Amino acid sequence: MDAVSLTHHDPAELAALLADHQGATVVVGLPCGSRGVFAGPGATLLAEALGVDVVDLVMTDPEFDGGATARSVLAVPGPSGPVRVVAVGIGGGRPTPHGLFDAALAARAGVTVLSLLALEAENALGAVAEGHAISAWQYHRDGSPTEARIHLVGATATDSDAVLSRAATVAQATGWVRQLVETPPNTLSPSAFAAAVTDFAEQTAPGSVVVETWDADALRDRGFGATLAVGGASARPPLAVVVRIEGEAQGIGLAGKGITFDSGGINLKRDGGELSWMKSDMAGAAAVAAAVIAAAALGRTAPAVAVLPVAENMPGGAALRPGDVVRHPGGQTTEVLDTDCEGRLVLADALSWLVGQHLSGVIDVGTLTDSGGVGPAYWGCWTNAVALADDLIDSGRRAFDPGWQLPLHPTYRAMLPSRVADIANAAPDHPDSGQLAATYLRSLVGDTPWVHIDNGSAAWLERDAHPWPAGATGTPVRALVEYLHPSA
Incomplete structure (x- = not known):
């Protein structure tokens, strides 16, 4: 697990910090207005400390306009040699904590950082x-963690330490999710996933969470017929x-899709590009696990239970077939029309079991589709309980991990007919969509308050999408942590 050291400093300490932390990257935000880029509090303080006008220097970069996606790297004279400065645009208008979170993440300043961004707005330190801490994460191939040291210059506050x-x-929870999602699928088997969750819980929240693993026999005893069927062709149970x-x-229940590799099964995926990142199909389970563990570490004592079905979806002689019928806890049955719609099948097992525990509500998370078309900046969600969805979306807003609620129309249920089961997992004559996946899952929860989060468009990025680099993002782990243990 990556180590993160975050230290707050008074603005009067900047000159001493520059002298004491040679090699640190200085990050400064530059706003823009009708007259172009100008110096904010951070750039003004840096000019006083170094005698250099950062605005004059950055204007030699023709692509830097001060907008929210602007970034320029400078080398300026310092007290003990050159100082690397990353200037990031923070746009026009009054800077916000969310905008400054994005700026810090997009700065990509490395693992030793001296940041002036918190000077640009009130209550922006966290x-x-x-x-910056999330930005410092990098995948470690050999298991050696990264140690990030982030020095933050900002106004003194009584709650800075907290x-x-x-x-x-x-940030550590987010980094753990990203590390797991990036892990090659030949390394991250279902049992390796379970071991990683156990280790993270022991390191992060010892004594505050209980982690169990249900093997195939335990799944059979609890009626997880879909999970057993989806993983039936894999050599790794x-x-x-x-x-x-x-x-x-009465607590909250969560479920997360944990497909450690998704070939599509008998309905084999045809797109080689898509197959190359199907190791990320367990991102929902990783985010849920990390969120519950992090919330416990932060002090949540209210009960919560997360059920994470984990399997590989592979072709083979024992594979789930189109036309098979699987049974979920509680007895509901599903006809499988598409074996590549396996994520909703394993979530159906988890949701059915959770609903049987008579919880106050259930939330499921999975990379099922394109999140309802909301793009890489959001996770999409559907619900039968507007108040629960509003709480989650508000949590995402506060955590800078935004979501968007999409409509769930009751007539779509008719698109999933089956003559041999209670429902089908895909439509026989309509293209699959996030809406249909949510409609299917809705049939499992009855009157229990429920939200389905599809993080398929945002958990893994095929290319850079400001402020994130390509690859794993961890979303919606930060929204879930904020929901489970609010910051305010």
Whole structure:
């Protein structure tokens, strides 16, 4: 697990920091207005410390306009040699914590950072700290963690230590999800996934969470027929990981899709490009596990239970076939028309089991489709309980991990008919969509308040999408942490 050191400093310390931390990258935000790029509080302070006008220097870069996606790297004279400065645009208008989180993340300043971004807005320390800490993450092939040291210059606040402690925990959870999602599928088997969750819980929230693994026999005993069928052709058997914060009250339930590799099964995927990143099809389960564990580490004591079905979806003689019928906990059956719509099948098992526990509500997360077409900046969600969805979306807004609610029309249920089961997992005569996946899952939950989150468009990026680089993002882990243990 990556280590993150976040330290707050008063602006009067900048000159000493520059002298003491040679090799650190200085990050400064530059706003823009009707007259172009100008110096904000951070650039003004840096000019006083170094005697250099950053605005004059950055204007030699013809592509830097001060907009939210602008970035320029400078080398300026310092007290003990050249200082690497990354100037990031923060746009026009009054800077916001969300905008400064994006700026810190997009700065890509490395693992030793001296940031002035928190000077640009009130109450931005945590946002900037989290953005830089997440940006410092890098995939480690040999298991050796990255150690990031982030020095943050900003106004003194009484809660700075608590703010930075939370930012470090959330950043570590995000980095853990990204590491797991990036892990090659020959390495991350279902059992390796389960071991990784157990290790993360022991390191992050010892004594605060309980982690169980249900093997194939336990899945059979609990009626997880779809999970067993989806993983039936793999040489590495399916399982479920259960993460609990125990308590006496009625708690919240969560489910996460954990397909460690998705070939499509008998309905084999044809797009080689898509197949190359199907290792990421467990991003929902990773985000849910990390969120529950991080929330426990931050102090959540209210009960919560997460059920994460984990399997490989492979072709073979024992593979799930189009036309098969699978049974879920509680007895509902599904006709499988498309074996490449396997994520909703394993989530159906988890949701059915959770609903049987009589919880206050259930939330499921999976990379099922394109998140309802909302693009890489959002996760999409559907619900039968507007208040629960509003809470989640508001949590995402506060955590700079935004979501968008999409409509769930009751008539779409008729698109999933079956003569041999209660419902089909795909439409026989309509293209698949996030809407249809949500409609299918809706049939499992009855009157239990429920939200389905599809993070398929945002959990893995095929190319850079500001402020994120290509690859794993961890979304919606930050929104879920904020929901489970709010920051305010």
